[in-house]
Amino acid sequence: MKKLTNEQIETIKANPILKDVFPELFKKELPKTGFLKSESGVIVYRTGENSGYGIYSYRLYEKTNDWSFMSNPDVWQEATKEEFLEAMKPELKRRGFVDGARVKSAYSDSDFIFKSDSLKVYLAGNIESDGFSVFFKGKFAEILPQFEVDQIGYAWDDEDEYPVLTFYIGKDQNNSNIVSLTHSKYGNGNRHLYENFSIEDPEL
Numbered sequence: 001m002k003k004l005t006n007e008q009i010e011t012i013k014a015n016p017i018l019k020d021v022f023p024e025l026f027k028k029e030l031p032k033t034g035f036l037k038s039e040s041g042v043i044v045y046r047t048g049e050n051s052g053y054g055i056y057s058y059r060l061y062e063k064t065n066d067w068s069f070m071s072n073p074d075v076w077q078e079a080t081k082e083e084f085l086e087a088m089k090p091e092l093k094r095r096g097f098v099d100g101a102r103v104k105s106a107y108s109d110s111d112f113i114f115k116s117d118s119l120k121v122y123l124a125g126n127i128e129s130d131g132f133s134v135f136f137k138g139k140f141a142e143i144l145p146q147f148e149v150d151q152i153g154y155a156w157d158d159e160d161e162y163p164v165l166t167f168y169i170g171k172d173q174n175n176s177n178i179v180s181l182t183h184s185k186y187g188n189g190n191r192h193l194y195e196n197f198s199i200e201d202p203e204l
Contacts, residue, residue, distance in 0.1 A: 037079035045125035107133035
């Protein structure tokens with residue numbers, strides 16, 4: 001068969017009645033990366049041909065290279081990052097991301113207190129709470145041993161808009177004094193954890 005010209009291809013595509021004659025020309029093309037959802041309610045972030053991560057059957061999270069983006073593109077359509085976030089919220093809760101939970105960032109060594117009302121989603125489906133990474137490129141943050149927070153404080157550099165030091169003071173499950181210090185810029189930095197300290201401890 002003689003190769004079709006671009007003009008002929010466009011003419012054929014403009015006539016759906018020819019779909020059975022030239023099925024390969026009517027095959028749906030999906031974005032190579034981005035948010036996608038299926039007719040059955042699956043919603044994922046596509047990272048490659050058939051790879052991606054998101055919410056699958058029974059509303060559970062899955063990261064796999066076996067999505068049907070290539071074999072069955074017609075069941076998929078573009079989704080929004082807001083739809084992705086809403087689908088991920090029950091999974092976050094199931095994994096222990098509840099208000100007040102102490103969490104180690106999925107992106108750095110920083111730790112922070114999870115706040116559900118501050119969740120935001122960005123490119124690649126990365127999710128943040130109060131500027132800290134909860135979900136980064138398919139990896140969830142780590143839930144840390146919990147303690148009751150009595151005080152939260154911040155320290156700023158005069159030239160910076162964001163705090164460079166965040167500290168949480170409280171007591172753990174054994175009623176021991178505990179403080180978590182996060183030296184950080186823009187939510188990323190080094191975490192320092194002090195346990196069984198004295199309030200007057202000069203090292204703090």
